Amino acid sequence: MPIFKSIGSYSYLMGRVFSKPEKARVYFPLIIKEMDKIGLQSVGIVSLLVLFMGGVVAIQTASNIDSGWIPRWTIGFTTRQSIILEFSSTVVCLIISGKVGSNIASEIGTMRISDQIDALDIMGINSASYLILPKIIAAVLILPFLVVLAMFVGVVGGGAIAIFSGAVSYNDFEYGAQYAFRAYDIFYSVIKTVFFAFLMSSISAYHGYYTHGGALEVGQSSTRAVVYSIVMIMIANFLLTQLLLL
Amino acid sequence: MIELKGIEKSFGSQMVLHNVSCIFETGKVNFIIGRSGEGKSVLTKCMVGLMPVNAGTITYDGENFINVGRIEKKKILNNIGMLFQGAALFDSMTVAENIQFPMKMFTPMTKMEMDKRTDEILEQVGLPGKSSLFPSELSGGMKKRTGLARAIALNPKYLFVDEPNSGLDPLTSIKIDGLVREITDRYNMTTIVISHDMNSVIEIADTIQFMSSGEFVWSGDRHSILQSNHPLLNEFVFASQFMREIKEKFR
Numbered sequence: 001m002p003i004f005k006s007i008g009s010y011s012y013l014m015g016r017v018f019s020k021p022e023k024a025r026v027y028f029p030l031i032i033k034e035m036d037k038i039g040l041q042s043v044g045i046v047s048l049l050v051l052f053m054g055g056v057v058a059i060q061t062a063s064n065i066d067s068g069w070i071p072r073w074t075i076g077f078t079t080r081q082s083i084i085l086e087f088s089s090t091v092v093c094l095i096i097s098g099k100v101g102s103n104i105a106s107e108i109g110t111m112r113i114s115d116q117i118d119a120l121d122i123m124g125i126n127s128a129s130y131l132i133l134p135k136i137i138a139a140v141l142i143l144p145f146l147v148v149l150a151m152f153v154g155v156v157g158g159g160a161i162a163i164f165s166g167a168v169s170y171n172d173f174e175y176g177a178q179y180a181f182r183a184y185d186i187f188y189s190v191i192k193t194v195f196f197a198f199l200m201s202s203i204s205a206y207h208g209y210y211t212h213g214g215a216l217e218v219g220q221s222s223t224r225a226v227v228y229s230i231v232m233i234m235i236a237n238f239l240l241t242q243l244l245l246l
Numbered sequence: 247m248i249e250l251k252g253i254e255k256s257f258g259s260q261m262v263l264h265n266v267s268c269i270f271e272t273g274k275v276n277f278i279i280g281r282s283g284e285g286k287s288v289l290t291k292c293m294v295g296l297m298p299v300n301a302g303t304i305t306y307d308g309e310n311f312i313n314v315g316r317i318e319k320k321k322i323l324n325n326i327g328m329l330f331q332g333a334a335l336f337d338s339m340t341v342a343e344n345i346q347f348p349m350k351m352f353t354p355m356t357k358m359e360m361d362k363r364t365d366e367i368l369e370q371v372g373l374p375g376k377s378s379l380f381p382s383e384l385s386g387g388m389k390k391r392t393g394l395a396r397a398i399a400l401n402p403k404y405l406f407v408d409e410p411n412s413g414l415d416p417l418t419s420i421k422i423d424g425l426v427r428e429i430t431d432r433y434n435m436t437t438i439v440i441s442h443d444m445n446s447v448i449e450i451a452d453t454i455q456f457m458s459s460g461e462f463v464w465s466g467d468r469h470s471i472l473q474s475n476h477p478l479l480n481e482f483v484f485a486s487q488f489m490r491e492i493k494e495k496f497r
Contacts, residue, residue: 023350115330124352
């Protein structure tokens with residue numbers, strides 16, 4: 001069964017990734033570099049998307065509140081809950097999977113087909129650990145910050161869009177956005193992000209590392225990396241939600 | 247000295263290497279030649295540990311390389327340098343960073359010592375002043391020189407060179423051949439060159455192993471190769487009409 005073979009080779013690769021590194025201090029600058037690539041260089045796109053997502057959630061909620069029994073501050077409450085619980089973590093990680101996952105897979109895949117990974121192995125370096133571990137650590141460390149930023153931009157920006165478009169008043173939105181706030185929701189979202197970051201970076205790296213052939217196969221690996229990352233993030237999202245919220 | 251005994255390798259039911267045995271001597275440029283797809287690259291990958299063998303032993307100066315632990319294997323690998331066909335330089339690093347990479351990973355050298363050693367090696371391979379360039383800014387010949395510089399950065403005892411002249415013009419090829427010869431002599435290395443290029447063979451080979459269908463079917467040196475009557479070897483060496491005419495004149 002190909003699925004068991006894939007699980008086996010993924011587990012084997014992760015075993016190599018998390019084995020003792022040759023020279024740990026060499027990894028530090030690599031982790032910083034990857035944090036910049038994965039996190040800081042994604043701030044713009046994530047902020048932009050989450051800003052409009054927040055706005056759309058607020059406006060859609062406003063347009064669906066017809067009944068006079070439902071207060072207008074529900075718009076602020078719904079926007080906050082949607083952004084914090086789901087959009088900031090899951091949707092941001094899906095966006096990052098598309099942007100960074102394909103980049104990780106194609107970078108490592110190109111190194112594979114141009115013998116650069118063989119060159120590392122022949123030097124006696126654990127190529128899996130050297131190439132993949134900094135990316136996983138960087139993703140796990142930086143993505144929670146990106147998600148917290150997305151929460152802020154999504155709620156504040158989304159509220160601003162809804163207020164300026166006349167869908168809700170400032171006072172109603174502010175009241176709703178603060179209503180029955182639970183700090184645990186942020187914790188829940190951050191915990192999910194840590195798992196998603198690990199899945200996205202490790203699955204993308206796995207597809208890149210086992211690339212065979214030429215430029216065409218690098219492109220295919222990159223596509224597979226994004227597709228499998230998204231599928232696994234959605235499955236993990238379901239499982240973690242069951243585990244943490246019920 | 248590298249010794250191979252009874253090396254066998256297969257992919258599924260397809261046997262690629264059959265009972266390959268030979269000795270590659272220290273201080274010599276040892277060539278493995280043969281047509282494409284005959285098993286040269288697979289043998290090389292087995293010799294440097296990139297592929298496991300099905301049977302047989304590989305020893306580096308008497309130290310077993312097959313079925314040994316990670317630490318023992320790493321000890322031998324630290325004495326191996328390899329120049330890949332496409333040079334396999336790290337794209338994100340400059341020439342200097344490529345050369346200093348093994349030093350950074352395996353030695354306690356300071357930045358100043360690494361810079362000094364880099365300058366020495368670059369001078370040796372004919373690339374002085376190119377340390378700040380990236381691989382994308384280098385010509386094919388310069389990439390090979392940089393690859394060679396990286397391969398010898400830690401003074402390895404064994405040097406593997408895969409198709410050193412592929413994609414290079416004849417003059418650059420001669421220069422690369424000269425470098426391989428010079429480095430082998432200077433550091434008393436065991437050098438193994440995988441090549442199709444008969445010019446290189448005639449120019450610098452001390453010993454030659456001819457591989458066909460996953461076996462060494464002929465061995466000799468650059469003088470005996472021109473006089474051999476082995477039909478497969480003759481077919482390979484004297485593939486062109488020009489070479490056949492030279493052979494007639496030589497006789």
